[in-house]
Amino acid sequence: MLSACGSSEGGGGARSINWYVFNEPGGSYDAAVADCNKQAGGKYHINYVKLPTDANQQRELIVRRLAAKDDSIDLIGMDVIWTAELAQAGWIEPWEGERKAVAEKDKLSGPLKTVQYKGKTWAIPFTSNTQLLWYRKDKVDKPPADFTWDEMIDDAVSKNTAVEVQARQYEGLTVWINSLIAGAGGQIVDQNADVKVDDSAKKAAEIESKLANSKAAPPGMSTNAEDQARQGFESGRSDYQVNYPFVYPSAAMVGKDFQKNMGWARFPRTEKDRPSRPPLGGINIGVSHYSKKRDLAFDAAECLAQPKHQAIAAEKGGLPPTTQSVYDTPTVKKAYPFADVLRASIEAAAPRPVTPAYSDISLAIQKTFSPPDGVDPSNIVSKLRDRMDKAAEGKIF
């Protein structure tokens, strides 16, 4: 047992399972690993190999190892956007028969879609994530159910405050733009991974450009990511922010009153008469094709992703569950006073494009929609389509 613990990388003993996943600072993944190792009673021993928190860096590490057929990876904590890429390359194993039933059991439809590609199930959904609209109850009115981006920006301008978003040229910008486009009824690629850029991209660019060129643009908008947005909101410079639920426990540290004055609502609408499509994030657990212990790895993944551990991840890590029933447990209800809107958001969320060339597509979106104050809505559609086509053909853009 001790020898297995010592070898965190590079295979280890015959029963050790290496799980490559991001370093969850709340310690909930550590707790899940420890619990599974106890439950397994020596059948297998999971080693938690910690990856950087930056999603791009995680992917670069994983993809290079898998391309080199590295057999030291057994389980992969996959960002929801990797499924198509890893499945198409033959780097992960499909979940079939009983395994498939376990993976899909009682899961929310949004997260479930992120593990499906070409009619097969490629991972077990573990944790999910989505963004809510957070606002200052003491400064602005409670947003109506059909609150739009335009109304929010106008309101912020009139109240001399700002709206925090993620508009740095990175994955977070793709997340935002994708939700804006989906909120206008559009999509970036269709089910066959064909490029489908239409006027909804123009609508997204109009909102982005309007915010960036208005007085409601926060300082450093073009370089802000999730954490700068959180800081901006906590500093009091903004009364609105769209962000993940991690901002809620963080607000408690600013001062008790601050968290009390923090309200939440669903992601704002792109168009008045169309429900919003919030972003969808999260981690799925996949089994590597090059693992020498696939059966044990499947067992370990099923154990890790069980509802009990999802509840721990929600409580300690601020990561919303993928299993429906977990939302009704007392732990989650206590940790998330906004559990209902969170669950509804995840159900209604717009997945990011499902295509094996996802990273190309995402880079192209980021380049086209950056910098926010320089975006020209009038030619954005042709620009984006051109870059998408080049990305899909594997060319330089």
Next chain:
Amino acid sequence: MEAASTTETRTATPPAKKGITDRAKAERKLAWMLCAPAVIAMLLVTGWPILYALYLSFQRFDLRFPDQKEFVGLSNYSDVLTSSTWWSDVWTTLIITVVSVSIELVLGMLIALVMHRAIFGRGPVRAAILIPYGIITVVAAFAWKYAFDPTSGFVAGLPLISDTAQPLNTKAGSLLVIILAEVWKTTPFMALLLLAGLALVPDELHEAAKVDGASTLQRFFRITIPLMKPAILVALLFRTLDAFRIFDNIYIIQPGGALGTESVSILGYNVTINRVNVGLGSAVSILIFICVILIAIFFVKALGTSTAQQRGEEA
């Protein structure tokens, strides 16, 4: 160039190869055997990757689609060379290179003169000036990034810098910060190379010129600079080659080359590492390699004529 010509003359001096003795033969063989490990190691770590990159650059090869691997000839190159992205990245890289190397040359020269003339505390002065060069580029880049960070950096709080016009929120401002970081970090290296050149200028020439009534400025431009020309060119050569391949400063200060700060090396990284399109990425790498060779040829040519001139003057 100079070294090459001297070895030429040396190898030309021994009378004829026929007259080689057995002992000389054995020594030559031994020499080769002693060199062999180093030569083989060099070939393995530099020659092989270059050849492999060249081979990959003729392939359609994306790690995610191993089945689609095929020979495509020069199409990767034509794709890169016809894209506007490549050319705008070349321009960005050239701007960073030219501006930072020019500033470094002027500052480096001033610092070299200070180090040369320092009367007391020569050791501590030189050591202090070299500190930035001893700091890892990534660490230095983080320091600059945090200083200029629009939300938490101290520069944002300075007077004269408005909230809406933060340097890191614009392309021009970002390039400026990147150039600043580059200059801060590598000026000591430039100064060190120039100091070596300064040490070669004989004091007698200065004294003679002084006697003839030349002013300090005249002496600097008429004596110091011409005699230092080879040293200046070597310093420029090293720094230009280095600056053209700029990667780490941009990678940290504007991750991914955001806001139009993408250099050619960042492009190569994005294509090869992020998009795992190894074929296309290798074409980018080979093109960067060719650019670097062109820069080197330019400076070596200039260096060759300058040293030849000098020798002519001396004779």
